[in-house]
Amino acid sequence: MSDPKIIVALDYSDAQLALELVARLEPTLCRLKVGIELFTTAKSRLIEQLMQRGFEVFLDLKFHDIPNTTAQACKAAAELGVWMVNVHALGGRKMMEAAREAMSLYTQSPKLIAVTLLTSMAQEDLTDLGIEATPADMVLRLARLARDSGLDGVVCSAREAALLRQHCGRKFCLVTPGIRSADAVADDQSRIMTPRAALNQGADYLVIGRPITRAVDPLQALQSFVKQIAEVE
Incomplete structure (x- = not known):
């Protein structure tokens, strides 16, 4: 069975636009990420439509609540048949363990990963929260906590991948956004990395949005990334 390394981010607010883009892609080459905005407008019906077209789905809703509520949300995601779902590591050990236990009830459970710190958070944001650690220290601490809570991996910057790979082991799954081809415009992301560099740093899966979704020929753009x-490999 193939294991596509590219996850195309469907950053749309309208299901029809997302489906029009998906119709131009190939499920053997990529998986799809559905985030909060699109899921809120399109609901679970869109997930069903994407899977009917042969795509595996990363449901990127970043659950963060009391343990029981988060566990029930993860069960609902598992019932949809998604490939991957995530929670916020800042929800703590009990919450993540409850989510992991909920997933264990399913023979083919989704991969369960955690968000450590949002990429928009800087040192001053941590200071506002009363956290004295640096962002890098917090990312590592939360990644270890996610691993020790039984989760499959984390979302992280490609620039953090080598550090997390060193401390969390080879089997710990690292999903990295901010991927661009070497000659691409950075858009609004200042900390970008090429697919080759990200994989060499230890990333397992690469989340790519606009370089594919806004390309004149999305399939050709996807194929170019696959080639890279x-x-x-």
Whole structure:
């Protein structure tokens, strides 16, 4: 069974626009990420439509609540048949363990990963929260907590991948956004990395949005990224 390394981010507010883009992609080459905005407007019906077209789905809703509520939300995601779902590591050990236990009830449970710190958070944001650690220290601490709570991996910056790979082991799944081709415009992300560099740093899966979704030929753009990945492997 193939294991596509690219996760295309469907950053749309309208299900029809998302489906029009998806119709131009190939499920053997990528998976799809559905986030809060799109899921809120399109609901679970969109997930069903994407899977009917042969795509595996990363449901990126970042659950963060009391343990029981988070566990029930994860069960609902598992019932949808998604490939991956995430929670906020800042919800703590009990919450993540409850989510992991909920997933264990399913023979084919989704991969369960955690968000450590949002990429928008800087040192001053942590200070506002009364956290004295640096962002890098917090990311590592939360990633270890996620691992020790039984989760499969974390979302992280490609620039943090090598550090987390060193401390969390080879089997710990690292999902990295902010991926661009070497000659691409950075858009609004200042900390970007090429597929080759991200994989060499230890990333397992690469989340790519606009370089594919806004391309004149999305399939050709996807195929170009797949080729860059093949050169690493």
